[in-house]
Amino acid sequence: MNVDDLLRDTLREQAAEQPPAGPGFADWVLAVRRRRRTRRLVTVVAAAVAVAAVAVGVPLLDSGKSDVRPSGVVGRDRTSAHPDQSPPRELIAAGSTALAAYYIPTTVKKSATEKVTERTYWLFDRKSGTYVKAPKWSFVAVAPGMKTAAVLERTLPASRIGLLDLATGEVKRWMPVGHKVGGLSFSADGRKLVATTYTYNPDANFQPADPNVGEPEKPSSRTGFYVFDVASGKSTWGGVAVGGQRADGLNTLINNRQDFAFTSDDRYVWAGVPSEEVNKLFYDFTGAEVPAPQNGDKYLVSYIVAGLSPDGKHVAGDFAGEAWTTSSYVIDSATGEKTEIHGQELLAWADDKSLIAWDIGKGDSGAGKSEFHARLVLVTIGSDKEVPLSGFLGGSTDVSAGRWKPVFAQR
Known part of the structure; x- marks a missing residue:
């Protein structure tokens, strides 16, 4: 295979991917090519990937004209998980939803009788692909x-x-x-x-x-x-x-x-x-x-932020049983019927059947500690499977200790 063939194959592989390349994709391609070819050819492949990213990414952005959404999240529905990161440094996303930001609350004493909870935000930055502090x-x-x-x-x-x-x-x-x-x-x-x-x-x-x-x-x-x-x-x-x-x-x-x-x-x-x-x-x-x-809004729970599913058929509900157990429920918006689902707290719908939730690790159930040792997971109605999306929160029960809070948005 000569350089022209290698370049052509690489462009075809890249164009076959419907969404633009996500974080780490170029490194993956380089690793595969490195095993196949010499170091000289790897350099060519890296250049080809860069060209392909421009060739595929630009039309997507241009098609939106003034749409300047982060290029790594436009048109994406793949899961982006970083179970080793808490707070996250790189994009967390599932389905149509992404972690657009997070904040850390801190308690500040203003006087002998008044304390204020102040938020410090980190926003997702498309240029670096990381969350950047926005004080x-x-x-x-x-x-x-x-x-x-x-x-x-x-x-x-x-x-x-x-x-x-x-x-x-x-x-x-x-x-x-x-x-x-x-x-x-x-x-x-x-x-x-x-x-x-x-x-x-x-x-x-x-x-x-x-x-x-x-x-x-x-x-x-x-x-x-x-x-x-x-x-x-x-x-x-x-x-x-x-x-x-x-x-x-x-x-x-x-x-x-x-x-x-x-x-x-x-x-x-x-x-x-x-x-x-x-x-x-x-x-x-x-x-x-x-x-x-007279629709699913009548079942909304004020402290459960996920709300209605994209198709309007389900509403995210409260804990199923004791607070801070490992399950919640979703409500059929037409009948009011409840279905149990994994996850302590339902945060955002990823699609019509799956949600992003806080949930605890195995062996962490029990009053007093479980809510403070949770991680973001992807859960699905009718399935026992959980997909970890973030690392675990710290174990402190003190809000001023800096437990991070997610802010989700449709991508």
């Missing part, structure tokens, strides 16, 4: 496609929202707000953004200077929400009462941070209510309460 931002929400993130500056609540270009790391537009913002969430199509408004930092926690006195009462400072059209920057604001005893007898007191998110059809917003009487409420974009939609 400017106190809150980050990544839009579907991993092209844009909505960000808030360090001091919460914030007086403006930034739209961050994830390809360049630059804020391409600032959107000032009249009501200060503490939380952000994109719609499923990425065209709208809901921003939860607060008058005080929603991550502040208060405790008495004298522990014998009891915990001081401080109601949530949430005031409502904005709904933004991302393209134009235009917004509407809906005021929502903090909560309390309602005329219908329901108690709707809320946590200090109780952010809004869109329903699955992006027509309404909803938020959890941590009470036995009612666990969530729905609102139109003016802030008026509406009945629960």
Whole structure:
């Protein structure tokens, strides 16, 4: 085989791959060629792979015109796992979903009675293929496609929202707000953004200077929400009462941070209510309460972030049995029937049947330690198989010790 033949074969092999080459692919090709040919030919193969990557990757990016999503995640549905990394350094992804960012919460003492949980984010960088620290931002929400993130500056609540270009790391537009913002969430199509408004930092926690006195009462400072059209920057604001005893007898007191998110059809917003009487409420974009939609949204669990499957047929549910066991359940959105599935906490749908979840290792079950020694895994409805995606969290129960929290987005 001469150099021309080798180059032709390499281009054909590369073009046969539907998605662009992922991290480590070039190294794999080099290893195979090294076993076949001399060192001189390996150099040629490396050059051929580089040419092929450009030849295959550029049309994909050009076809999206302004689409500058990371080239390593555009059109990809393969699993990218790094079970030896925690926090992850390289891309973690499965199906249509990728770990777009993660953050580490740290507790900071502000006074004798106030502590604030502050987040430090790491965002996936397409140039390096790694997660890069982004200390400017106190809150980050990544839009579907991993092209844009909505960000808030360090001091919460914030007086403006930034739209961050994830390809360049630059804020391409600032959107000032009249009501200060503490939380952000994109719609499923990425065209709208809901921003939860607060008058005080929603991550502040208060405790008495004298522990014998009891915990001081401080109601949530949430005031409502904005709904933004991302393209134009235009917004509407809906005021929502903090909560309390309602005329219908329901108690709707809320946590200090109780952010809004869109329903699955992006027509309404909803938020959890941590009470036995009612666990969530729905609102139109003016802030008026509406009945629960008659689809899978009615089964949403406020603290289970995965929500509805892409096809809308299942909803991620709570723990199956005792908290921090090794299984959860998914709910049939048409019938309400529950099906047990592996995973302590269901985080994001990878496809219609599989989810990314936290789960513990073998022998780690039992109260008191399992939730603090978990890793990201891929689980599937009707299967006992788990695919490890990340390394294990550290074992500390102290939030200030730096346990990382994932932020997922459609890729």
